[in-house]
Amino acid sequence: MSKILLMCEKLSLVSHILLEYKRNKNNFFEENDIYICLSNPATTPVYQYPTDIKYKDYPKSNNVKLKWNKNFKKMNSYKVLNEYEKGGDLCFIKNKKDFNQDFEEIVVIQDKDYIGAYYAISILSFVYGENYEDKFNVSYVTYYYSENLYIETEKARSGDKSLKILFKDLARAGKDKQYFQYNYNINSMIFFKEIFKHLNINSNVKKQKDKYKWEPNHKDINMSKNMLLLLHILYNSKYNEKFKIDFLKKGVKKSVLIDFMSSYKGSTKFTKKSKYSYFTIGSAATQYSIVNNLLDLDLISLDKIDSEFLRSTIKGIEFFKCLNNKTFDIDLPFRLESWLDSSFDGFNIKEKIDSYLYNFFIGQKRKNNKQFKRD
Secondary structure, eight states: OOEEEEEEEEEEHHHHHHHHHTTTTTTTTTTTTEEEOOOOOTTSSSEOOSSOOOGGOOSSOOOOOOETTTTOOOOOOTOOOTOOOOOOOEEOOOOGGGGGGOOEEEEEOOOSHHHHHHHHHHHHHHHEEEEEEETSOOEEEETTTTSSSHHHHOOOHTTTTHHHHHHHHHHHHHHHHHHHHHHHHHHHHHHHHHHHTTTTTTOBOOOTTTTTSSSSSSSBOOOOOOHHHHHHHOOOOHHHHHOOOOOHHHHHHHHHHHHHHTOOOOOOOOOOSSSHHHHHHTTTTHHHHHHHHHHTTSSSESSSSSSSSSOOOOHHHHHHTSSSGOOTTTTTTHHHHOOOOOOOOOOOOHHHHHHHHHHHHHHHHHHHHHHOOOO
């Protein structure tokens, strides 16, 4: 028996591909020992931010640095899939050492979008180095549920170059998205936390059981691009009216706000739909934490009588007043999406990202210097 590394974005894909091979009477997985690695946001390497940040040196962009994800073991410690019977071993990669195997083949199956492809390649590159394909025979599959997963996987395993090119193009765009996110986060930590400090907003929030129905995903809360976009809309009367969200006068129901975030279209300037991504204000996986983080920072609040409603707060109003106008980009999700489409097509978008982030944050730095009397 040979050792095969099977990388999938989610557990359902693992189950799906193993069963599809069994239905098609292909013994590839049954006759080998299968090592399973889930490649998704909970397992991919996480950002390692610089420790020598100096206010005077920013805004600027840095190369992305990553570190091993501490959640990796927890997310890959599932039990063997009960619905799949086979002769060989079936086990989950639980730590970095488990990758030290003489794999005959690596089969990668991810959702057909930019970030899904990036997850898998970031793990392989982190563990084995950028030239991991020199060491292993790697097959890449990007997948919609409308497609035949068995046929696509066999095409990839037979050496179909078009599938590999597609996967690498998707991953390149996903990597550029991480470049934007990484550098946005660093600059946000510097310039928006200056406002936190001034307004005595504590971003080091401890989880409190049953505090809200939605609990934050992390302790130290940074002002993310989606939190900021949502805050601008909620505290600007012009956009309350434009988007028919009367937050400032009446408050807004939580479910209504989530629906708004999910269907957000900005100014509608960017009308071309991306083939491999769908951006709004956050995603189904992050929208609750976006709202919850704003609650934890006291930038919005729950209504005292009806906890289904969200209201403005004094700190929210004051924070909004401290923002520079250039930090409101009504079309940011779609602008970023269009850049990633260009990256997918082979264009270098880093200069655009660098220029955008500089202009986005330099105005905030100048306003901080003026309102907080910084040198």
